[in-house]
Amino acid sequence: MQLHPVPGLPEIGPGDDLASLVAERVDLDSGILCLASTVVSKAEGRxxxxxxxxxxxxxxxxxxxxxxxxxxxxxxxxxxxxxxxxxxxxxxxxxxxxxxxxxxxxxxxxxxxxxxxxxxxxxxPKHPSESAARVSEALSVPVIVTDTCGRPFRHGQRGVAIGWAGTPASRDWRGESDRDGRELGVTVENVIDELAAAANLVAGEGDGGVPAVVVEDFEFGEMDGSDEHFRDVEDDYVRQALRGWSYE
Ligand code: GDP
Ligand code: MN
Ligand code: MN
Ligand code: MN
Missing domain, CATH: 3.90.1660.10 (CofE-like domain)
Structure with a gap:
């Protein structure tokens, strides 16, 4: 897998067409385009x-x-x-x-x-996955909208996916085997977060001017995909613990 910054993007403003601005700068016949939410928001006048x-x-x-x-x-x-x-x-x-x-x-x-x-x-953005879908449709490649986020239990921030289109969110390893022949029972790998983190690493956080990164040569593989990404509260025990109640 390789990651390439999209070079030379201008300051983005309301009404800008991100898909065209990217297409003018890179040949996108394959790959996955990761866009910092910052520029999606600017383009959408948020x-x-x-x-x-x-x-x-x-x-x-x-x-x-x-x-x-x-x-x-x-x-x-x-x-x-x-x-x-x-x-x-x-x-x-x-x-x-x-x-x-x-x-x-x-x-x-x-x-x-x-x-x-x-x-x-x-x-x-109001609906980051809808934003991703519009760009994805225009460019015929999958698109992930990222943001830099903190997380509990660890210092520091990293990129996460807040919207996506044209790729499943996760890769389902359940039913695959480990090296000892044991069947994996729970592992569903959140691929879009992993790609968002990598793209965010290339984009940086400051004045570097790299809000768009292309992931090349990533193979999703034959495993089943799923679009589950954000947990509902019924399904989120940490959130329930935070509230001091259990949702049965
Ligand atoms: P966030 O993670 O979505 O909040 O975005 P950041 O503020 O961390 O910015 C990510 C990258 O995009 C950094 O390299 C910024 O310098 C760059 N960036 C932010 N806004 C613009 C813009 O309007 N034009 C360009 N070319 N780069 C931008
Ligand atoms: Mn942000
Ligand atoms: Mn950031
Ligand atoms: Mn492991």
């Missing part, structure tokens, strides 16, 4: 000013609690934006752990304050 989110009582309460707990200034308008972009709040302190409308669990509803193109806030 930029906003803090003033567009006048804080209600709940946002003010959340921001005040965060301020107290973290000793940092917190803008209640930002808390309001996070609330509006979320369908569930899993933690309110010392940071906002949210579920987005499309099922992704992340801090602050994935609202970015870096590489925003000068505006205050960059919201995640």
């Amino acid at each position: 930029i906003a000013a803090l003033d567009e989110f006048p804080a209600g009582p709940r946002a003010r309460e959340i921001a005040a609690r965060l301020e107290e707990r973290t000793d940092e200034e917190k803008d209640p308008r930002f808390a309001q934006a996070v609330l509006e972009e979320s369908t569930d709040l899993l933690m309110e302190s010392p940071f906002l752990l949210t579920e987005t409308r499309f099922g992704h669990i992340c801090v602050n509803a994935g609202i970015d304050r870096s590489n925003t193109g000068g505006e205050d806030l960059l919201l995640l």
Whole structure:
């Protein structure tokens, strides 16, 4: 497998056609295109000013609690934006752990304050898999939309897939055997997250200007694929433990 950055992409703005901008720069007759959510959001006009989110009582309460707990200034308008972009709040302190409308669990509803193109806030794409599908259709290759995310239990962030099209999300190893002939019982490998992490490593996080990376020579193989990616709460024991209840 090889990863190639797409060179020379400009600053992306509302209405830009990402598929054409990529096609003008690389020959894409095969491979998988990974796009940083940042540029998908910019192209879809998901930029906003803090003033567009006048804080209600709940946002003010959340921001005040965060301020107290973290000793940092917190803008209640930002808390309001996070609330509006979320369908569930899993933690309110010392940071906002949210579920987005499309099922992704992340801090602050994935609202970015870096590489925003000068505006205050960059919201995640509304439906990243639909965004991926549009680009995938235009270019006839699979597309993965990535974001840089933290995760519990480990320091640091890495790329994850928040949308995908043209490839299954996972590869099902159940029923395959290990080297001792034992049948694998539970392993479903989340391929799109693995590819997103690799692409994100190439893209970087700063001013490098590489929001698009092509994965070449990756073979999904003959194994069954599945499109299960985000867990529902019924199926997510860590989330249930966090809430202190069990969903039976
Ligand atoms: P995120 O992981 O989706 O939040 O995106 P990042 O902010 O980490 O940016 C990923 C990569 O895309 C970095 O190399 C950025 O410099 C680059 N990038 C972000 N926005 C733009 C843009 O509008 N144009 C170009 N060419 N690169 C961008
Ligand atoms: Mn981001
Ligand atoms: Mn990033
Ligand atoms: Mn192993």
